[in-house]
Amino acid sequence: LYTLSSLGRYYGTIxxxxxxxxxxxxxxxxxxxxxxxxxxxxxxxxxxxGVLYLQRGRYEDAYRVLHRTAEYxxxxxxxxxxxxxxxxxxIASASSYLxxxxxxxxxxxxxxxxxxxxxxxxxxxxxxxxxNIGLHYRTTGRHxxxxxxxxxxxxxxxxxxxxxxxxxxxxxxxxxxHYNDIGKPDTAGMLFEEGLEMRRMLFES
Numbered sequence: 001l002y003t004l005s006s007l008g009r010y011y012g013t014i015x016x017x018x019x020x021x022x023x024x025x026x027x028x029x030x031x032x033x034x035x036x037x038x039x040x041x042x043x044x045x046x047x048x049x050g051v052l053y054l055q056r057g058r059y060e061d062a063y064r065v066l067h068r069t070a071e072y073x074x075x076x077x078x079x080x081x082x083x084x085x086x087x088x089x090x091i092a093s094a095s096s097y098l099x100x101x102x103x104x105x106x107x108x109x110x111x112x113x114x115x116x117x118x119x120x121x122x123x124x125x126x127x128x129x130x131x132n133i134g135l136h137y138r139t140t141g142r143h144x145x146x147x148x149x150x151x152x153x154x155x156x157x158x159x160x161x162x163x164x165x166x167x168x169x170x171x172x173x174x175x176x177x178h179y180n181d182i183g184k185p186d187t188a189g190m191l192f193e194e195g196l197e198m199r200r201m202l203f204e205s
Contacts (some may be wrong), residue, residue, distance in 0.1 A: 043072035127156035164198035
């Protein structure tokens, strides 16, 4: 089970998502056989598959699989709070990509409420929630709340990562795009340069 999941993650990480899918599917079948339908292990393998579908643009498949994941994780203990929140964010993202804006709004706010209740204010999972909400609002043309959430995400990443990090570089770039959207090219330019410099340093390290 661990080997199958690891192979799926490996191929997904190097951009070979099509090769990752059969390993995640096999991992799900094995987890269900060993641990039972709806077990936490089964849920986590389904989550990996759902996120992969999301990355591949298969949003209806992602939505379906991630909903099953959320159902199975619903009764898991406090130690799985981050997993439940991350799955909820992924479902909201799939809903947003499918054009279900109002549903996505509701799902994102529900995930945010859960995250604020369960996590510390500087938790990276909370930063991911903020970032995804900001991107959702930006995509749907709601620039003011987009900026608010993208800034919240960037602040957590900055306080956590003292050195250049891919998540921080991506967050800074997202914020730069927001400022470009609202007609602040000077601020956008500075942030684009900061993100580019971080990526250069990461490439050279």
